[in-house]
Amino acid sequence: MVVELFLDLLSQPCRALFIFAKKNNIPFVFKHVELLKGHHHSEEFGKVNVLKKVPALKDGAFTLAESIAILLYLSRKFNTPDHWYPSDLQKRAQVDEYLSWQHATIREKGCKIFITKVLVPLAGQPFSPETLEEAVEELNSALKQFEEKFLQDKPFIVGNEISLADLVAIVELMQPIGVGCDIFEDRPKLSEWRNRVEEAVGKELFQEAHEIILNIKELSNLQIDPQLKEHLAPVLRKMMK
Amino acid sequence: MGIELYLDLLSPPCRSVYIFAKKNNITFTFKQMELFTPAAGSSANSPTPRQQHSDGFGKVNVLRKVPALKDGGFTLAESPAILAYLSQKYKTPDHWYPLDMKKRARVDEYLSWQHSSIRPSVFKIFWLKVVFPLYVDQTAPEEKLQEALEDLAIPLKQLEEKFLQDKPFLVGNKISLADLVAVTDLMQLIAIGYNIFEDMPKLVEWRSRVEKAVGKELFQEAHKVILNFQDLNNMLIEPQLKEQMKPRLLKMVA
Numbered sequence: 124m125v126v127e128l129f130l131d132l133l134s135q136p137c138r139a140l141f142i143f144a145k146k147n148n149i150p151f152v153f154k155h156v157e158l159l160k161g162h163h164h165s166e167e168f169g170k171v172n173v174l175k176k177v178p179a180l181k182d183g184a185f186t187l188a189e190s191i192a193i194l195l196y197l198s199r200k201f202n203t204p205d206h207w208y209p210s211d212l213q214k215r216a217q218v219d220e221y222l223s224w225q226h227a228t229i230r231e232k233g234c235k236i237f238i239t240k241v242l243v244p245l246a247g248q249p250f251s252p253e254t255l256e257e258a259v260e261e262l263n264s265a266l267k268q269f270e271e272k273f274l275q276d277k278p279f280i281v282g283n284e285i286s287l288a289d290l291v292a293i294v295e296l297m298q299p300i301g302v303g304c305d306i307f308e309d310r311p312k313l314s315e316w317r318n319r320v321e322e323a324v325g326k327e328l329f330q331e332a333h334e335i336i337l338n339i340k341e342l343s344n345l346q347i348d349p350q351l352k353e354h355l356a357p358v359l360r361k362m363m364k
Numbered sequence: 365m366g367i368e369l370y371l372d373l374l375s376p377p378c379r380s381v382y383i384f385a386k387k388n389n390i391t392f393t394f395k396q397m398e399l400f401t402p403a404a405g406s407s408a409n410s411p412t413p414r415q416q417h418s419d420g421f422g423k424v425n426v427l428r429k430v431p432a433l434k435d436g437g438f439t440l441a442e443s444p445a446i447l448a449y450l451s452q453k454y455k456t457p458d459h460w461y462p463l464d465m466k467k468r469a470r471v472d473e474y475l476s477w478q479h480s481s482i483r484p485s486v487f488k489i490f491w492l493k494v495v496f497p498l499y500v501d502q503t504a505p506e507e508k509l510q511e512a513l514e515d516l517a518i519p520l521k522q523l524e525e526k527f528l529q530d531k532p533f534l535v536g537n538k539i540s541l542a543d544l545v546a547v548t549d550l551m552q553l554i555a556i557g558y559n560i561f562e563d564m565p566k567l568v569e570w571r572s573r574v575e576k577a578v579g580k581e582l583f584q585e586a587h588k589v590i591l592n593f594q595d596l597n598n599m600l601i602e603p604q605l606k607e608q609m610k611p612r613l614l615k616m617v618a
Binding site for chain 2: 212
């Protein structure tokens with residue numbers, strides 16, 4: 124039975140999973156869960172992931188949430204090349220360290236920019252330039268730590284080859300790019316790392332995964348499901364405080 | 365040279381690392397760090413040597429956070445990474461981080477999920493209740509505390525319904541890293557007087573089970589500092605430091 128991956132490529136963690144599975148020729152069924160249409164709130168999807176989030180995995184009767192857990196599961200089940208999640212304990216620990224640290228930093232702040240610029244107006248809430256400014260500042264701070272602690276002068280986060288850490292990092296950093304926030308500008312080290320990661324993934328696959336987010340500027344064409352809009356309103360208001 | 369663990373048992377992630385190491389008889393040097401002494405929270409440029417931000421610690425952990433591990437020339441931050449590293453290096457009993465792919469995935473799933481759910485909620489409530497008054501000389505507005513406590517309700521429910529369900533532990537029949545990380549986080553609030561498991565008997569029972577599996581003595585020992593959190597009020601904090609921390613704390617209640 125083939126693994127099912129429940130994805131929306133609008134979502135950063137979904138892109139990491141998509142890229143990882145494709146790159147490693149892992150056979151899977153792409154189950155499209157359209158976030159803007161509120162599919163993640165459907166009863167059907169609730170059976171796959173009661174947390175109502177993407178990505179999710181279904182492997183027979185086994186369901187799994189959280190992109191990092193899914194990435195690790197796939198790497199073990201399909202015995203992917205060592206560099207993705209090295210068997211060397213210390214290198215592995217360095218991947219784990221990044222994957223843990225990034226939740227409350229790169230991921231959270233990158234999301235905040237996306238939410239402020241795209242979701243908030245889409246949900247009919249007032250756009251707050253101060254919130255955006257703050258989010259950008261916070262991301263800048265996280266990027267500084269990323270460069271100084273995680274990347275340093277190495278080609279990739281953990282040594283000489285791409286790993287899950289780079290993959291998870293790059294998809295998050297592409298989110299602000301998609302909404303016009305060029306975080307690679309004036310950051311040559313980061314830019315070079317991005318190019319290296321893109322090359323290691325394969326330009327075509329990288330572009331394919333990022334097609335939706337990179338074309339999100341067609342905002343006027345974007346619509347959000349009215350029920351979802353209602354659900355999001357209080358959530359966003361709180362987030363933007 | 366054995367490993368060094370840089371810890372302040374006031375911090376939940378530090379407690380999970382401490383309990384894990386002790387329970388598994390892993391030899392380590394306890395390097396006492398102090399998050400909330402007069403030295404805490406200072407900037408790296410401050411003139412007097414500060415405990416957590418002294419240059420020595422900076423070399424161990426560029427992120428300047430606890431917990432941190434030093435194993436010879438190798439340094440590591442982030443408790444999930446430290447826990448996984450210790451479990452693999454010292455080949456601890458399988459139930460902590462099972463080799464079985466699906467069970468291991470469940471541990472990974474919890475360790476990932478908790479970052480953006482339980483952990484930030486616990487952090488916020490603790491800072492509002494305990495840290496805020498230390499630096500701002502007044503208690504945090506009650507509505508903000510109530511709001512933060514209400515926000516905890518959702519992840520708590522998810523913990524019970526998605527992660528625990530009817531199992532004795534989060535990942536099956538035995539304690540794992542997931543239970544350790546969860547319980548040390550939630551103990552932060554229980555210790556400062558919040559009955560967060562009210563009307564949630566399943567979680568009450570689970571917490572007891574975890575304490576038993578860890579060993580009552582070790583569990584109590586690890587939680588001694590947080591259980592005596594009132595002692596923090598006896599700290600004398602430099603006015604300069606108060607001024608530095610104030611804006612951050614006031615922002616939390618804005």
